[in-house]
Amino acid sequence: MENCITFFAADSFSKDLGIKLISASQGRAKMELTITEKHLNTHRTVHGGVIYSLADAAFGVASNSYDVPSVAINTSITYMKAAKAGKLFAEVREYSKNTKLGSYIVEVYDQDGEKIALFQGLSYRKTKREYEKN
Amino acid sequence: MENCITFFAADSFSKDLGIKLISASQGRAKMELTITEKHLNTHRTVHGGVIYSLADAAFGVASNSYDVPSVAINTSITYMKAAKAGKLFAEVREYSKNTKLGSYIVEVYDQDGEKIALFQGLSYRKTKREYEKN
C-alpha cells in the first residue's frame, strides 16, 4: 500500500476534487468522495466528470501498483443512477494483465450501496524508455 | 446559443475546473480550458478526469441544446497523447438522435491542433415526468 499512497499523494487533480484513498494493494484500490456543491452539474446532480474522475483515480492507483508506469488508453463508463448528496465510493479490481496491457473494472456506488456507475479501463504499461520520452 | 449559455452557466463543476464555452448551437458546442497545476496527475500530465470533463461538458451542452433534458448513459474515451501545458479544446458534433437517444462525438485537441482524445457519448432524452422524478 505504501507506493500506492505515494503515487496518489502526487495526484493534484484528485486532491483538488476531494477524493480520498481508503485502501489499496496490488491491482486493487478503494476511493471515497464527499459530495459538495462544486461537484454538481446543471441538473443539480453529481457531474459525470466527477464520477468519472473518482473511478479513474481508483483505476490509476490500481494500474500503477506495480513497478511499471501505466497510462489509460481507453475507458468506458455506464451511468445507472444520478447521485445527489452524501458520499460516493469507487472500488476497482484488476480483470487481466499482460506485459503491455491491463484491464480493470471499477464500480461506483453511493453510501446506501446503490449502484451509480460501472467503469471499464484499459491501461498501457510503458517501458522505461517510453515513459521518459513521454 | 442563448439557452446553451444559460445551461452551461449553471454547471458548477465545469466552472470550478475553468472550462469556458466558446460557441454552441443545436447539437454542437466548443469548449476551452487553460491547463494549470491543479489539472495534473502523478505523471505531471493533464489528468484523464480533466480531459474527460472537458469533453463531457461539450457533450452535455450539445445534448441539452433542444427542449428536452438529456443525461449521459454511456460514454467511452480513447486517449491519444498526454497533454502538459497551454490550452485544450473540445468540439462536439451530434452523430444521430431519435426521440429517446442521442449519439455524440467529441474531439479533444491542444493548441497546436494535436489530437489528445476521442470521446463518444450516448444520451438519454427524458420525458418531463422522468425528469421530475429524477
Place this chain on the structure above:
Amino acid sequence: MENCITFFAADSFSKDLGIKLISASQGRAKMELTITEKHLNTHRTVHGGVIYSLADAAFGVASNSYDVPSVAINTSITYMKAAKAGKLFAEVREYSKNTKLGSYIVEVYDQDGEKIALFQGLSYRKTKREYEKN
C-alpha cells in the same frame, strides 16, 4: 429458462455460427461455441466478430429474459488473448436494470478457463408501442 430457449431458438445468426445455449435464467445466460475453420481471421485466430457474437448472444438472451423486448444500444469489448482452437464460453450477469435500461457484463473464456474477452452491454427496454413500430 423456457422462454430463453424459445427466444434463442429463433436466433438464425447464432445458430448459423454454431453457438449453443447451455443455461439461462432471469438476467443470466451461458453460451458455448466449438471453434472451427470458419471462425478464423487472417491471423488464424478466432475472429473478433465471432467472440463478439458469442458474448452478444448471451447478452441478448439475458436482457430478453423478462417480458420486455430489449435491444442493444451500446456495447464495448476488450480483448485479452487470442483464441485458436477448442471451445469458447460466454457467461453473462445483469449488473443493473431500471424501467428503460439494463446493463450487463459478459465474460468470454476458453476451455482452460483463460480469459479471452470482457464485454459490457447496455440494453434499451422497449414499450410494446415502440416494439411494434420498430
Place this chain on the structure above:
Amino acid sequence: MENCITFFAADSFSKDLGIKLISASQGRAKMELTITEKHLNTHRTVHGGVIYSLADAAFGVASNSYDVPSVAINTSITYMKAAKAGKLFAEVREYSKNTKLGSYIVEVYDQDGEKIALFQGLSYRKTKREYEKN
C-alpha cells in the same frame, strides 16, 4: 490496395458471412454486405454480431494496411437503428496512429444512407517478436 485484398482474402469468417471488400487504401476501407435470412436475430432484424463483424472487418483491413500486424484490443459500438433488408456498408477512417496503437472510426449505414451503427476501434501494433509468439 493490393496487400489489403490479400489480407482480406484470408479472412475465413468475413467471407463466410458474405462481406465484400469494395475499396481500401492506407488507413481506410469500405465493406459491403447483402442481408440474408441467416443474418437475422430473434427480433427479425440484422443481428448485432453481423453489424459488428462488418464494422470489424473494415477496421481490421484498415489497421493492417501497413507493414505492421495489428490486433483489436478494444472496440465499442453504438446502434442507431435496426436494419432489416437490402445492403449494409461499413466505412472506416483512421483517427490516429503511433508506434504501438491505432484508433479508428467506422460508420455503418444502409443502402438509403441511414445510419445503423457507429463503431470505434483501438488496435495494438505488434512487433515481429510479439506476433510470432502470439
